[in-house]
Amino acid sequence: MLLPPSVLDFVPAGHLAHFVRDLVMESLDLTAILDEYDELRGYPPYHPAMMTAVLLYTYSQGIYSSRRIAKACEERVDYMAITGMQKPDFRTISDFRKRHLEALSGLFVQVLRLCREAGMVKLGHVALDGTKVRANASKHKAMSYGRMKAVERQLEQDVRSWFDKARHADEQEDAQYGAHRRGDELPKWVANKQRRLEKIRQAKAALEAEAKEAAGESEDDDPPRRGPGRPRTRPHGTPADGKQHNFTDPESRIMKTPDGFQQCYNAQAAVDALRQIIVSQDVTDCATDRNQMVPMLNRLEALSGRRPNELSADSDYCTEAALEELERRQIRGYVATGKQTHGTAAPTANRPTTPATRRHDMKLRLHRAGYRTRYRLRKQTVEPVFGQIKQGRGFRQFLLRGLAKVRGEWALVCTAHNLVKLAAATA
Secondary structure (H helix, E strand, C coil): CCCCCCHHHHCCCCCHHHHHHHHHHHCCCCHHHHCCCCCCCCCCCCCHHHHHHHHHHHHHCCCCCHHHHHHHHHHCHHHHHHHCCCCCCHHHHHHHHHHCHHHHHHHHHHHHHHHHHCCCCCCCEEEEEEEEEECCCCHHHEEEHHHHHHHHHHHHHHHHHHHHHHHHHHHHHHHHHCCCCCCCCCCHHHHHHHHHHHHHHHHHHHHHHHHHHHHCCCCCCCCCCCCCCCCCCCCCCCCCCCCEEECCCCCCEEEEECCEEEEEEEEEEEEECCCCEEEEEEEECCCCCCCCHHHHHHHHHHHHCCCCCEEEECHHHCCHHHHHHHHHCCCEEEECCCECCCCCCCCCECCCCCCCCHHHHHHHHHHHHHHHCCCHHHHCCHHHHHHHHHHHCCCCECCCCCHHHHHHHHHHHHHHHHHHHHHHHHC
């Protein structure tokens, strides 16, 4: 090799790394990111466009940790084809992602528009579903409201007894050593217990405020219970003893997963059936999908500019309000009214319906079509997308904490998914 080779020569011409780099440099509008750097005395040591390309590419490769990304920039030639052999450290990568998370999540709209221009989005049939993604928090760092009350009382007694002992010790030392001698400092373990007590009280206040808000009343209101029924076991607007609060990520929730109950968020995705392009996405802290159809439809229309012709969803989305909204928007719905048992054609079993309701009409629609029902497109549309994201690219847990940051991270994951599909279609 008489001449020094280019790093681009070590990566095949049709590689995804070339596609992502050229797309970011030529087709995406990075104004929201570039405008953050307005200092006249210098420029960032690493160009924001290069950092953006690295993040989009690494999410498509199933690498999410900033330390693993920095290691890949040093060792892998496909990353070098994007960075030009620059080697940003993990802290630079992490800070860039956190600083521009909102702008990076906005790239989902631009990539979706490119997919639409490439003819990959028709909105003929859209499948909607949610999946539980673990939060960056342990369920063992959560405490129930009832446990908080018991621990708070115990800690109050402990702290009170420690202060009494400390005061008694001070009096003895004053009598022995004199009033102006040292020896009156509290031990560190008292301060630690005090901080723990303060944290538990803050968590209790947060749960009580949430219960008040759910009850739709102010803190001073406590109306008497009216009408027949069982007597109330706790004051109106007071959280149940089983209500939990996580100290690591308070906005995450305990949700049921195939691996048992975990601290999670509920990630939503609406997928176009033509090429499995994600056309709408969101993250919620609600464990069920019951009230998620209308918000997802609103986001889909805002992003795409029009409504889909058909929409399929599983039984968790089947409510009278959701079916009424589909009818109002003139969207042909295929929403399961029950679980699909083995050997049955339509997902209508195990859940009786009331005649003259929209749910009953939906049950009849799915039952009449049998194995030909358009509902069959749901499993082959949205379920593979979750499999590609969670199994293929290994995204099973969020790195960031808090609902706002988690939403930005999920948008970045969905953007990378659409980029992979776009690259495959244009190859």
